[in-house]
Amino acid sequence: MTDLVKLEDSASLRLARLFLGATVDLVIDRPYGSRHPRCGFRYLLNYGYVPLTRAPDGQELDGYFLGPPEPLDFARGRCAGIIHRWYDDDDKLLVVPSGDPAPTASAIAEAVEFQETAGHYVIIGG
Numbered sequence: 590m591t592d593l594v595k596l597e598d599s600a601s602l603r604l605a606r607l608f609l610g611a612t613v614d615l616v617i618d619r620p621y622g623s624r625h626p627r628c629g630f631r632y633l634l635n636y637g638y639v640p641l642t643r644a645p646d647g648q649e650l651d652g653y654f655l656g657p658p659e660p661l662d663f664a665r666g667r668c669a670g671i672i673h674r675w676y677d678d679d680d681k682l683l684v685v686p687s688g689d690p691a692p693t694a695s696a697i698a699e700a701v702e703f704q705e706t707a708g709h710y711v712i713i714g715g
Contacts, residue, residue, distance in 0.1 A: 599680065600678055601644055601650075601678045601680040602671065604644060604645075604650055604680075605650060605671045605680045605681075605682055606713075608650075608668040609713075611668055612666070612667060612668075613665070613666060613668045613682060613684050614639065614640065615637040615652050615654055615663070615666075615682075615684055616637045616638055616640055617660075617661045618637050618638065619632045619636040619637065620632065620635055620661055621634060621658055623660070625704075630703055630704065632704075633658075633703045634653045634700055634701070634703075635654040635656065635660070636651065636652070636653055636654070637651070637652060637664065638651050639682065645678045646679050650682065652683070653681055653700070654685075655669075655683060655684065655689075655692055655697070655700055656684075656686045656689075664686075666684040666685050667684065667687055668682050668684055669683050669691035670682075670691060670712055670714045672697075672705060674709060674710045675710060681701075681705075683712070
C-alpha cells in the first residue's frame, strides 16, 4: 500500500480536509500549560476541538491552535494544515490566528513534539 492510498483511505483525514483553508472555531479543553489527564505531559499549545463534528474515534475533531503562548478557552483562526497520523485514525487540525502565515513544517514539528512522535505523522498543508 502506498502512502497516497493510506492518505485517501483515512476517514479522519477526509473529515479534516473539509476544514483546510477555512476559518475554524476551537473550544479549548486543554489550554496552554495544562497537563494531559492520563499521560501527564504538559500542553505547549492550546489544544481543543471543533464543536459539532464527529471524528472516527467518536469524539469531536481535534486541533492545535498555533497562537500566543497563553491559556485560552476559545480560539478562532484559519486551518493552515493537518497532522495526519500514520498509526491511528485521529488526525489533528493546525489552526493559526487569522492573518498569520502558515508555519513551516519544521516549526510545526517543533511545536507539536510534546504530543506527536516524529516519523509517525505527515503534515498536510492548506
